[in-house]
Ligand SMILES: *[C@@H]1O[C@H](CO)[C@@H](O)[C@H](O)[C@H]1NC(C)=O
Ligand SMILES: *[C@@H]1O[C@H](CO)[C@@H](O)[C@H](O)[C@H]1NC(C)=O
Ligand SMILES: *[C@@H]1O[C@H](CO)[C@@H](O)[C@H](O)[C@H]1NC(C)=O
Ligand SMILES: *[C@@H]1O[C@H](CO)[C@@H](O)[C@H](O)[C@H]1NC(C)=O
């Protein structure tokens with residue numbers, strides 16, 4: 001059975017009320033609506049409900065009015081950041097002028113310690129502004145999501161940006177103090193700031209010349225921990241961070257929410273990298289997704305999605321995919337009724353799917369962004385050959401011939417599957 005579309009819409013709208021009440025206490029009307037019983041009566045009392053169609057008439061206009069205010073605020077913050085950057089630049093200029101002046105006066109050159117300090121502060125400012133850019137990208141993504149489902153807590157985003165701005169301001173102030181008391185040498189000012197100290201993903205290792213496919217340590221978010229990933233430096237130019245791999249059935253993929261959250265398996269063989277890590281990797285840069293599949297006849301096909309983002313645990317690791325290109329077919333967005341885009345993550349012990357009377361993850365022995373239930377499931381069981389019964393193997397619904405009836409109800413399985421990501425604007 002499939003959930004009617006209105007059920008999805010109305011629950012989204014109910015969730016959105018929660019956000020609005022937090023975001024703005026002027027919304028008395030909405031608060032009252034929320035206090036009453038869900039939908040039909042409420043809509044009827046506003047004279048907008050007709051028979052069974054009421055849920056389609058949930059009135060969204062208050063959202064359209066609220067959101068620009070929130071985002072206007074964010075715009076201001078970014079202007080502030082821009083100003084801070086300009087101050088930093090003018091401070092650098094001041095320092096240079098100061099150095100020239102010092103040369104004229106034939107003052108002794110300043111000591112090493114002072115120079116290093118300024119350099120350190122400069123790279124700190126650099127780091128913070130790149131973190132702010134990350135925050136902005138994150139907000140852009142959130143903005144896009146808000147238009148689809150108003151679930152996000154803007155207060156958190158605002159606090160995050162505010163605290164970053166506060167930190168940047170304090171660094172700028174201390175830089176100011178350093179600059180007016182000590183003049184760093186010209187050379188050190190002009191030396192390029194260390195840009196790639198932090199490797200956010202495999203493409204950063206590619207950029208510094210690493211060409212062998214193996215494990216590397218990445219730090220997608222400087223605020224969070226770094227971790228090992230496997231890098232594919234060969235496919236389509238390389239620079240890919242591998243999220244998932246299947247090749248021999250050595251790892252069991254029937255796992256819990258907690259297992260999928262932290263990741264499991266062996267990075268050099270079969271594994272799931274982990275939803276928290278996938279979130280971190282996809283939140284700060286625009287990523288594309290590549291899926292490679294091989295069946296037991298040696299047929300190899302691929303699917304490319306020009307956007308890939310996985311939300312955080314609070315948002316149940318919701319999947320966002322962009323346009324499809326490739327040879328394996330768009331099984332993630334198979335049809336109106338089987339579409340994994342924008343679906344929450346479900347595991348056998350955590351039902352976030354759209355199938356009302358059961359858990360797709362339990363039924364199909366997998367953790368995945370189930371709809372009700374699936375047209376693709378790359379975390380299904382590993383079968384070494386054709387199998388019968390529930391279609392709980394690795395599955396890609398657009399694979400040539402996969403849906404044709406087979407003698408005695410046999411289902412085909414896959415020999416290899418791989419999911420990997422790379423920044424959208426990366427050029428190998
Ligand atoms: C929101 O509520 C607080 C405290 O109740 C009040 O000080 C503030 O003015 C209110 N804001 C708006 C926009 O009404
Ligand atoms: C600024 O950054 C430091 C660590 O770099 C952190 O301890 C502190 O809490 C931050 N302050 C704010 C306001 O975010
Ligand atoms: C995989 O793990 C699940 C859950 O622990 C277990 O029920 C199942 O038997 C395991 N499968 C294999 C092939 O070991
Ligand atoms: C990142 O930090 C959050 C909160 O501090 C934590 O819940 C999450 O597990 C961290 N992710 C990784 C990959 O360490």
Ligand SMILES: *[C@@H]1O[C@H](CO)[C@@H](O)[C@H](O)[C@H]1NC(C)=O
Nearest residue numbers: 236304306323324325326327
């Ligand atoms: C799909 O990828 C191929 C090869 O990279 C490219 O030539 C083609 O333009 C792409 N098509 C779309 C619709 O992006």
Ligand SMILES: [Ca+2]
Nearest residue numbers: 351355358359
């Ligand atoms: Ca369910």
